[in-house]
Amino acid sequence: MTDQRQRRIDTLNQAARAKSETKTAAAEAAIRALIKRGEPITFQAVQRQAGVSHSFLYTHPTLRGRIEHLRRQNQSAPPPTIGLADENNIVLALTAEITKLKKRLRDQDKELRQALAQAHGENLELRRELARRGGPGPHTRSTTIGPC
Secondary structure (H helix, E strand, O other), X not given: OOHHHHHHHHHHHHHHHHHHXXXXXXXXXXXXXXXXXXXXXXXXXXXXXXXXXXXXXXXXXXXXXXXHHXXXXXXXXXXXXXXXXXXXXXXXXXXXXXXXHHHHHHHHHHHHHHHHHHHHHHHXXXXXHHHHOOXXXXXXXXXXXXXX
């Protein structure tokens, strides 16, 4: 094997390791965010939050074990009991739940707004690229009639 080929192989291996480390860090951050928001820890929730694939989570032994442990822990925890005789406790519990739901809604709204801003940016980039390639402008309509 040539020295140049070995350098290429080493570079590819290093890039793969860096990509894996980035995905692992994103999954760890997702787990912390889900715990902080009080949401259930599942493979699907972590996958959505971190932007990684299910197969990555299932094949990564440390992440898989942590997610399974947190999922079991969440399932085995009994729901908090509220003394039905005391109306003040019920009001306090419901107020706390509403506060938690409002915070979660604000966080989701923030995430959606960020995603929308990113999509708008990508859309603008694509329009500019289309204009550079001589395609139709952003406000022109195609006069070609296609099949109905």
